[in-house]
Amino acid sequence: MVSAFSFTILISGEIPIVIGLIITIFDEWELEEQESWLQDMARNGWYLIRFTFGFAEFVKGEPAEIRYRLEVASKNKQLEDEQIELYEAAGWEHVTSRRFIHILREQRAGETVEIHTDSMIHAGSIKRLKRNTLSRGFTIIFITMLIVFSQGYRFINPTSLDLLEDYFLSNLILVVIYLFLAVYMIRGMIHISLLIRKLKRNEMFDHEKPYQRKKMMRFLIQQASVLTVMKH
Structure with missing residues:
Protein backbone atom coordinates (compact mmCIF):
# COMPACT_ATOMS: atom_id res chain seq x y z
CA MET A 1 0.00 0.00 0.00
CA VAL A 2 2.81 2.40 0.86
CA SER A 3 5.35 1.04 -1.60
CA ALA A 4 3.77 2.93 -4.52
CA PHE A 5 4.64 6.19 -2.75
CA SER A 6 7.90 5.14 -1.10
CA PHE A 7 11.42 6.31 -1.78
CA THR A 8 14.83 5.76 -0.21
CA ILE A 9 17.12 8.40 1.25
CA LEU A 10 20.81 7.52 1.11
CA ILE A 11 23.17 9.19 3.59
CA SER A 12 26.88 8.50 3.28
CA GLY A 13 28.00 6.03 5.92
CA GLU A 14 24.47 5.53 7.23
CA ILE A 15 21.78 2.88 6.78
CA PRO A 16 19.38 3.86 3.95
CA ILE A 17 16.11 5.37 5.19
CA VAL A 18 12.91 4.37 3.44
CA ILE A 19 10.20 7.04 3.46
CA GLY A 20 6.59 6.43 2.47
CA LEU A 21 3.98 9.00 1.45
CA ILE A 22 0.24 8.30 1.56
CA ILE A 23 -2.61 10.63 0.67
CA THR A 24 -4.43 11.51 3.89
CA ILE A 25 -7.87 9.94 3.49
CA PHE A 26 -9.27 10.65 6.94
CA ASP A 27 -10.66 13.98 8.09
CA GLU A 28 -8.98 15.50 11.13
CA TRP A 29 -12.07 14.87 13.31
CA GLU A 30 -12.14 11.13 12.53
CA LEU A 31 -10.12 10.42 15.65
CA GLU A 32 -10.91 6.75 16.18
CA GLU A 33 -10.30 5.84 12.54
CA GLN A 34 -6.96 7.63 12.47
CA GLU A 35 -5.74 5.88 15.62
CA SER A 36 -6.74 2.48 14.21
CA TRP A 37 -5.11 3.23 10.85
CA LEU A 38 -1.81 4.43 12.36
CA GLN A 39 -1.63 1.34 14.57
CA ASP A 40 -2.18 -0.90 11.54
CA MET A 41 0.58 0.97 9.72
CA ALA A 42 2.93 0.28 12.66
CA ARG A 43 2.01 -3.42 12.48
CA ASN A 44 3.25 -3.28 8.89
CA GLY A 45 6.46 -1.49 9.92
CA TRP A 46 5.50 2.07 8.92
CA TYR A 47 5.79 4.82 11.54
CA LEU A 48 4.27 8.26 11.16
CA ILE A 49 6.64 11.24 10.86
CA ARG A 50 4.33 14.11 9.92
CA PHE A 51 1.25 15.27 8.07
CA THR A 52 1.94 17.75 5.29
CA PHE A 53 0.10 19.08 2.21
CA GLY A 54 -2.58 16.39 2.28
CA PHE A 55 -0.06 13.57 2.77
CA ALA A 56 0.98 11.43 5.71
CA GLU A 57 4.71 10.74 5.78
CA PHE A 58 6.02 7.48 7.27
CA VAL A 59 9.42 5.94 7.90
CA LYS A 60 10.07 2.22 7.48
CA GLY A 61 11.00 0.18 10.55
CA GLU A 62 10.36 -3.15 12.24
CA PRO A 63 6.69 -4.14 12.57
CA ALA A 64 5.40 -3.75 16.12
CA GLU A 65 2.23 -3.47 18.20
CA ILE A 66 2.48 0.26 18.92
CA ARG A 67 -0.48 2.31 20.09
CA TYR A 68 -1.34 5.80 18.86
CA ARG A 69 -3.56 8.34 20.56
CA LEU A 70 -4.94 11.65 19.23
CA GLU A 71 -5.34 14.65 21.51
CA VAL A 72 -7.03 18.01 20.92
CA ALA A 73 -4.93 21.08 21.79
CA SER A 74 -6.35 23.22 24.60
CA LYS A 75 -4.99 26.53 23.29
CA ASN A 76 -4.62 27.62 19.68
CA LYS A 77 -2.99 24.78 17.73
CA GLN A 78 -0.14 23.96 20.12
CA LEU A 79 0.16 21.69 23.10
CA GLU A 80 1.74 23.37 26.10
CA ASP A 81 5.24 22.21 27.03
CA GLU A 82 4.02 21.08 30.46
CA GLN A 83 1.36 18.92 28.81
CA ILE A 84 3.90 17.31 26.48
CA GLU A 85 6.16 16.59 29.47
CA LEU A 86 3.26 14.86 31.23
CA TYR A 87 2.64 12.69 28.19
CA GLU A 88 6.32 11.78 27.95
CA ALA A 89 6.38 10.87 31.64
CA ALA A 90 3.43 8.55 30.97
CA GLY A 91 5.34 6.90 28.13
CA TRP A 92 3.95 8.81 25.13
CA GLU A 93 5.97 10.52 22.40
CA HIS A 94 4.59 13.62 20.66
CA VAL A 95 4.97 12.83 16.94
CA THR A 96 3.27 15.59 14.96
CA SER A 97 -0.03 17.44 14.56
CA ARG A 98 -2.87 18.20 12.14
CA ARG A 99 -4.07 21.67 13.05
CA PHE A 100 -5.62 21.21 16.52
CA ILE A 101 -5.13 17.42 16.53
CA HIS A 102 -1.89 16.12 18.05
CA ILE A 103 -0.64 12.59 17.44
CA LEU A 104 0.99 10.69 20.30
CA ARG A 105 2.76 7.33 20.03
CA GLU A 106 3.78 5.08 22.87
CA GLN A 107 7.55 4.97 23.26
CA ARG A 108 7.66 1.33 24.41
CA ALA A 109 4.82 -1.06 23.76
CA GLY A 110 2.89 -2.00 26.88
CA GLU A 111 4.68 0.49 29.16
CA THR A 112 2.34 3.48 28.79
CA VAL A 113 -0.43 4.91 30.93
CA GLU A 114 -3.66 5.55 29.03
CA ILE A 115 -4.14 9.25 28.28
CA HIS A 116 -7.88 9.39 28.91
CA PHE A 205 -13.05 5.45 22.14
CA ASP A 206 -12.70 2.39 19.96
CA HIS A 207 -8.96 2.52 19.26
CA GLU A 208 -9.26 -0.38 16.80
CA LYS A 209 -12.27 0.92 14.91
CA PRO A 210 -12.74 -0.68 11.46
CA TYR A 211 -11.97 1.84 8.74
CA GLN A 212 -11.38 -0.20 5.58
CA ARG A 213 -14.87 0.36 4.16
CA LYS A 214 -14.65 4.12 4.66
CA LYS A 215 -11.15 4.10 3.21
CA MET A 216 -12.33 2.28 0.08
CA MET A 217 -15.26 4.70 -0.37
CA ARG A 218 -12.89 7.69 -0.14
CA PHE A 219 -10.56 6.08 -2.67
CA LEU A 220 -13.41 5.46 -5.13
CA ILE A 221 -14.65 9.05 -4.74
CA GLN A 222 -11.12 10.37 -5.37
CA GLN A 223 -10.78 8.24 -8.52
CA ALA A 224 -14.21 9.31 -9.78
CA SER A 225 -13.28 12.97 -9.23
CA VAL A 226 -10.02 12.57 -11.15
CA LEU A 227 -11.79 10.86 -14.06
CA THR A 228 -14.44 13.59 -14.16
CA VAL A 229 -11.78 16.31 -14.32
CA MET A 230 -9.88 14.44 -17.05
CA LYS A 231 -13.00 14.08 -19.18
CA HIS A 232 -13.59 17.82 -19.07
Missing part, protein backbone atom coordinates in the same frame (compact mmCIF):
# COMPACT_ATOMS: atom_id res chain seq x y z
CA THR A 117 -9.57 7.23 31.52
CA ASP A 118 -12.48 9.58 32.25
CA SER A 119 -14.92 9.77 29.35
CA MET A 120 -16.46 13.06 30.53
CA ILE A 121 -13.09 14.83 30.67
CA HIS A 122 -12.30 13.41 27.25
CA ALA A 123 -15.62 14.75 25.92
CA GLY A 124 -14.69 18.20 27.24
CA SER A 125 -11.44 18.21 25.27
CA ILE A 126 -13.20 17.22 22.05
CA LYS A 127 -15.70 20.06 22.46
CA ARG A 128 -12.83 22.43 21.61
CA LEU A 129 -12.56 20.75 18.22
CA LYS A 130 -16.31 21.12 17.70
CA ARG A 131 -16.18 24.85 18.49
CA ASN A 132 -13.34 25.35 16.01
CA THR A 133 -15.15 23.39 13.29
CA LEU A 134 -18.34 25.34 13.99
CA SER A 135 -16.47 28.64 13.70
CA ARG A 136 -14.91 27.67 10.38
CA GLY A 137 -18.26 26.42 9.09
CA PHE A 138 -20.05 29.68 9.89
CA THR A 139 -17.24 31.67 8.27
CA ILE A 140 -17.53 29.69 5.05
CA ILE A 141 -21.33 30.03 5.01
CA PHE A 142 -21.04 33.80 5.61
CA ILE A 143 -18.61 34.21 2.69
CA THR A 144 -20.91 32.15 0.47
CA MET A 145 -23.89 34.34 1.34
CA LEU A 146 -21.89 37.50 0.59
CA ILE A 147 -21.01 36.23 -2.88
CA VAL A 148 -24.61 35.21 -3.58
CA PHE A 149 -26.01 38.55 -2.37
CA SER A 150 -23.44 40.48 -4.40
CA GLN A 151 -24.72 38.82 -7.57
CA GLY A 152 -28.36 38.82 -6.46
CA TYR A 153 -30.85 38.15 -9.23
CA ARG A 154 -28.16 37.05 -11.69
CA PHE A 155 -27.48 33.91 -9.66
CA ILE A 156 -31.17 33.00 -9.52
CA ASN A 157 -31.94 33.64 -13.21
CA PRO A 158 -28.65 33.74 -15.13
CA THR A 159 -28.81 34.75 -18.79
CA SER A 160 -26.70 33.32 -21.58
CA LEU A 161 -24.58 36.49 -21.46
CA ASP A 162 -23.98 36.02 -17.71
CA LEU A 163 -22.69 32.52 -18.32
CA LEU A 164 -20.16 33.89 -20.80
CA GLU A 165 -18.70 36.46 -18.38
CA ASP A 166 -15.52 35.38 -16.62
CA TYR A 167 -16.40 37.39 -13.50
CA PHE A 168 -19.81 35.71 -13.16
CA LEU A 169 -18.42 32.25 -13.80
CA SER A 170 -15.59 32.69 -11.31
CA ASN A 171 -18.06 33.76 -8.61
CA LEU A 172 -20.33 30.85 -9.46
CA ILE A 173 -17.42 28.44 -9.10
CA LEU A 174 -16.51 30.04 -5.77
CA VAL A 175 -20.06 29.56 -4.51
CA VAL A 176 -19.99 25.86 -5.48
CA ILE A 177 -16.63 25.41 -3.72
CA TYR A 178 -17.78 27.20 -0.57
CA LEU A 179 -21.02 25.21 -0.50
CA PHE A 180 -18.97 22.02 -0.71
CA LEU A 181 -16.78 23.22 2.15
CA ALA A 182 -19.86 24.16 4.20
CA VAL A 183 -21.29 20.64 3.77
CA TYR A 184 -17.86 19.25 4.68
CA MET A 185 -17.83 21.25 7.92
CA ILE A 186 -21.38 20.21 8.76
CA ARG A 187 -20.33 16.58 8.36
CA GLY A 188 -17.48 17.27 10.73
CA MET A 189 -19.73 18.84 13.36
CA ILE A 190 -22.11 15.88 13.19
CA HIS A 191 -19.22 13.42 13.52
CA ILE A 192 -17.75 15.26 16.51
CA SER A 193 -21.19 15.52 18.15
CA LEU A 194 -21.60 11.76 17.86
CA LEU A 195 -18.18 11.23 19.46
CA ILE A 196 -19.10 13.53 22.36
CA ARG A 197 -22.46 11.79 22.80
CA LYS A 198 -20.65 8.44 22.89
CA LEU A 199 -18.28 9.63 25.60
CA LYS A 200 -21.14 11.09 27.65
CA ARG A 201 -22.72 7.62 27.62
CA ASN A 202 -19.54 6.58 29.45
CA GLU A 203 -18.23 4.73 26.40
CA MET A 204 -14.55 5.15 25.62
Whole structure:
Protein backbone atom coordinates (compact mmCIF):
# COMPACT_ATOMS: atom_id res chain seq x y z
CA MET A 1 0.00 0.00 0.00
CA VAL A 2 2.81 2.40 0.86
CA SER A 3 5.35 1.04 -1.60
CA ALA A 4 3.77 2.93 -4.52
CA PHE A 5 4.64 6.19 -2.75
CA SER A 6 7.90 5.14 -1.10
CA PHE A 7 11.42 6.31 -1.78
CA THR A 8 14.83 5.76 -0.21
CA ILE A 9 17.12 8.40 1.25
CA LEU A 10 20.81 7.52 1.11
CA ILE A 11 23.17 9.19 3.59
CA SER A 12 26.88 8.50 3.28
CA GLY A 13 28.00 6.03 5.92
CA GLU A 14 24.47 5.53 7.23
CA ILE A 15 21.78 2.88 6.78
CA PRO A 16 19.38 3.86 3.95
CA ILE A 17 16.11 5.37 5.19
CA VAL A 18 12.91 4.37 3.44
CA ILE A 19 10.20 7.04 3.46
CA GLY A 20 6.59 6.43 2.47
CA LEU A 21 3.98 9.00 1.45
CA ILE A 22 0.24 8.30 1.56
CA ILE A 23 -2.61 10.63 0.67
CA THR A 24 -4.43 11.51 3.89
CA ILE A 25 -7.87 9.94 3.49
CA PHE A 26 -9.27 10.65 6.94
CA ASP A 27 -10.66 13.98 8.09
CA GLU A 28 -8.98 15.50 11.13
CA TRP A 29 -12.07 14.87 13.31
CA GLU A 30 -12.14 11.13 12.53
CA LEU A 31 -10.12 10.42 15.65
CA GLU A 32 -10.91 6.75 16.18
CA GLU A 33 -10.30 5.84 12.54
CA GLN A 34 -6.96 7.63 12.47
CA GLU A 35 -5.74 5.88 15.62
CA SER A 36 -6.74 2.48 14.21
CA TRP A 37 -5.11 3.23 10.85
CA LEU A 38 -1.81 4.43 12.36
CA GLN A 39 -1.63 1.34 14.57
CA ASP A 40 -2.18 -0.90 11.54
CA MET A 41 0.58 0.97 9.72
CA ALA A 42 2.93 0.28 12.66
CA ARG A 43 2.01 -3.42 12.48
CA ASN A 44 3.25 -3.28 8.89
CA GLY A 45 6.46 -1.49 9.92
CA TRP A 46 5.50 2.07 8.92
CA TYR A 47 5.79 4.82 11.54
CA LEU A 48 4.27 8.26 11.16
CA ILE A 49 6.64 11.24 10.86
CA ARG A 50 4.33 14.11 9.92
CA PHE A 51 1.25 15.27 8.07
CA THR A 52 1.94 17.75 5.29
CA PHE A 53 0.10 19.08 2.21
CA GLY A 54 -2.58 16.39 2.28
CA PHE A 55 -0.06 13.57 2.77
CA ALA A 56 0.98 11.43 5.71
CA GLU A 57 4.71 10.74 5.78
CA PHE A 58 6.02 7.48 7.27
CA VAL A 59 9.42 5.94 7.90
CA LYS A 60 10.07 2.22 7.48
CA GLY A 61 11.00 0.18 10.55
CA GLU A 62 10.36 -3.15 12.24
CA PRO A 63 6.69 -4.14 12.57
CA ALA A 64 5.40 -3.75 16.12
CA GLU A 65 2.23 -3.47 18.20
CA ILE A 66 2.48 0.26 18.92
CA ARG A 67 -0.48 2.31 20.09
CA TYR A 68 -1.34 5.80 18.86
CA ARG A 69 -3.56 8.34 20.56
CA LEU A 70 -4.94 11.65 19.23
CA GLU A 71 -5.34 14.65 21.51
CA VAL A 72 -7.03 18.01 20.92
CA ALA A 73 -4.93 21.08 21.79
CA SER A 74 -6.35 23.22 24.60
CA LYS A 75 -4.99 26.53 23.29
CA ASN A 76 -4.62 27.62 19.68
CA LYS A 77 -2.99 24.78 17.73
CA GLN A 78 -0.14 23.96 20.12
CA LEU A 79 0.16 21.69 23.10
CA GLU A 80 1.74 23.37 26.10
CA ASP A 81 5.24 22.21 27.03
CA GLU A 82 4.02 21.08 30.46
CA GLN A 83 1.36 18.92 28.81
CA ILE A 84 3.90 17.31 26.48
CA GLU A 85 6.16 16.59 29.47
CA LEU A 86 3.26 14.86 31.23
CA TYR A 87 2.64 12.69 28.19
CA GLU A 88 6.32 11.78 27.95
CA ALA A 89 6.38 10.87 31.64
CA ALA A 90 3.43 8.55 30.97
CA GLY A 91 5.34 6.90 28.13
CA TRP A 92 3.95 8.81 25.13
CA GLU A 93 5.97 10.52 22.40
CA HIS A 94 4.59 13.62 20.66
CA VAL A 95 4.97 12.83 16.94
CA THR A 96 3.27 15.59 14.96
CA SER A 97 -0.03 17.44 14.56
CA ARG A 98 -2.87 18.20 12.14
CA ARG A 99 -4.07 21.67 13.05
CA PHE A 100 -5.62 21.21 16.52
CA ILE A 101 -5.13 17.42 16.53
CA HIS A 102 -1.89 16.12 18.05
CA ILE A 103 -0.64 12.59 17.44
CA LEU A 104 0.99 10.69 20.30
CA ARG A 105 2.76 7.33 20.03
CA GLU A 106 3.78 5.08 22.87
CA GLN A 107 7.55 4.97 23.26
CA ARG A 108 7.66 1.33 24.41
CA ALA A 109 4.82 -1.06 23.76
CA GLY A 110 2.89 -2.00 26.88
CA GLU A 111 4.68 0.49 29.16
CA THR A 112 2.34 3.48 28.79
CA VAL A 113 -0.43 4.91 30.93
CA GLU A 114 -3.66 5.55 29.03
CA ILE A 115 -4.14 9.25 28.28
CA HIS A 116 -7.88 9.39 28.91
CA THR A 117 -9.57 7.23 31.52
CA ASP A 118 -12.48 9.58 32.25
CA SER A 119 -14.92 9.77 29.35
CA MET A 120 -16.46 13.06 30.53
CA ILE A 121 -13.09 14.83 30.67
CA HIS A 122 -12.30 13.41 27.25
CA ALA A 123 -15.62 14.75 25.92
CA GLY A 124 -14.69 18.20 27.24
CA SER A 125 -11.44 18.21 25.27
CA ILE A 126 -13.20 17.22 22.05
CA LYS A 127 -15.70 20.06 22.46
CA ARG A 128 -12.83 22.43 21.61
CA LEU A 129 -12.56 20.75 18.22
CA LYS A 130 -16.31 21.12 17.70
CA ARG A 131 -16.18 24.85 18.49
CA ASN A 132 -13.34 25.35 16.01
CA THR A 133 -15.15 23.39 13.29
CA LEU A 134 -18.34 25.34 13.99
CA SER A 135 -16.47 28.64 13.70
CA ARG A 136 -14.91 27.67 10.38
CA GLY A 137 -18.26 26.42 9.09
CA PHE A 138 -20.05 29.68 9.89
CA THR A 139 -17.24 31.67 8.27
CA ILE A 140 -17.53 29.69 5.05
CA ILE A 141 -21.33 30.03 5.01
CA PHE A 142 -21.04 33.80 5.61
CA ILE A 143 -18.61 34.21 2.69
CA THR A 144 -20.91 32.15 0.47
CA MET A 145 -23.89 34.34 1.34
CA LEU A 146 -21.89 37.50 0.59
CA ILE A 147 -21.01 36.23 -2.88
CA VAL A 148 -24.61 35.21 -3.58
CA PHE A 149 -26.01 38.55 -2.37
CA SER A 150 -23.44 40.48 -4.40
CA GLN A 151 -24.72 38.82 -7.57
CA GLY A 152 -28.36 38.82 -6.46
CA TYR A 153 -30.85 38.15 -9.23
CA ARG A 154 -28.16 37.05 -11.69
CA PHE A 155 -27.48 33.91 -9.66
CA ILE A 156 -31.17 33.00 -9.52
CA ASN A 157 -31.94 33.64 -13.21
CA PRO A 158 -28.65 33.74 -15.13
CA THR A 159 -28.81 34.75 -18.79
CA SER A 160 -26.70 33.32 -21.58
CA LEU A 161 -24.58 36.49 -21.46
CA ASP A 162 -23.98 36.02 -17.71
CA LEU A 163 -22.69 32.52 -18.32
CA LEU A 164 -20.16 33.89 -20.80
CA GLU A 165 -18.70 36.46 -18.38
CA ASP A 166 -15.52 35.38 -16.62
CA TYR A 167 -16.40 37.39 -13.50
CA PHE A 168 -19.81 35.71 -13.16
CA LEU A 169 -18.42 32.25 -13.80
CA SER A 170 -15.59 32.69 -11.31
CA ASN A 171 -18.06 33.76 -8.61
CA LEU A 172 -20.33 30.85 -9.46
CA ILE A 173 -17.42 28.44 -9.10
CA LEU A 174 -16.51 30.04 -5.77
CA VAL A 175 -20.06 29.56 -4.51
CA VAL A 176 -19.99 25.86 -5.48
CA ILE A 177 -16.63 25.41 -3.72
CA TYR A 178 -17.78 27.20 -0.57
CA LEU A 179 -21.02 25.21 -0.50
CA PHE A 180 -18.97 22.02 -0.71
CA LEU A 181 -16.78 23.22 2.15
CA ALA A 182 -19.86 24.16 4.20
CA VAL A 183 -21.29 20.64 3.77
CA TYR A 184 -17.86 19.25 4.68
CA MET A 185 -17.83 21.25 7.92
CA ILE A 186 -21.38 20.21 8.76
CA ARG A 187 -20.33 16.58 8.36
CA GLY A 188 -17.48 17.27 10.73
CA MET A 189 -19.73 18.84 13.36
CA ILE A 190 -22.11 15.88 13.19
CA HIS A 191 -19.22 13.42 13.52
CA ILE A 192 -17.75 15.26 16.51
CA SER A 193 -21.19 15.52 18.15
CA LEU A 194 -21.60 11.76 17.86
CA LEU A 195 -18.18 11.23 19.46
CA ILE A 196 -19.10 13.53 22.36
CA ARG A 197 -22.46 11.79 22.80
CA LYS A 198 -20.65 8.44 22.89
CA LEU A 199 -18.28 9.63 25.60
CA LYS A 200 -21.14 11.09 27.65
CA ARG A 201 -22.72 7.62 27.62
CA ASN A 202 -19.54 6.58 29.45
CA GLU A 203 -18.23 4.73 26.40
CA MET A 204 -14.55 5.15 25.62
CA PHE A 205 -13.05 5.45 22.14
CA ASP A 206 -12.70 2.39 19.96
CA HIS A 207 -8.96 2.52 19.26
CA GLU A 208 -9.26 -0.38 16.80
CA LYS A 209 -12.27 0.92 14.91
CA PRO A 210 -12.74 -0.68 11.46
CA TYR A 211 -11.97 1.84 8.74
CA GLN A 212 -11.38 -0.20 5.58
CA ARG A 213 -14.87 0.36 4.16
CA LYS A 214 -14.65 4.12 4.66
CA LYS A 215 -11.15 4.10 3.21
CA MET A 216 -12.33 2.28 0.08
CA MET A 217 -15.26 4.70 -0.37
CA ARG A 218 -12.89 7.69 -0.14
CA PHE A 219 -10.56 6.08 -2.67
CA LEU A 220 -13.41 5.46 -5.13
CA ILE A 221 -14.65 9.05 -4.74
CA GLN A 222 -11.12 10.37 -5.37
CA GLN A 223 -10.78 8.24 -8.52
CA ALA A 224 -14.21 9.31 -9.78
CA SER A 225 -13.28 12.97 -9.23
CA VAL A 226 -10.02 12.57 -11.15
CA LEU A 227 -11.79 10.86 -14.06
CA THR A 228 -14.44 13.59 -14.16
CA VAL A 229 -11.78 16.31 -14.32
CA MET A 230 -9.88 14.44 -17.05
CA LYS A 231 -13.00 14.08 -19.18
CA HIS A 232 -13.59 17.82 -19.07
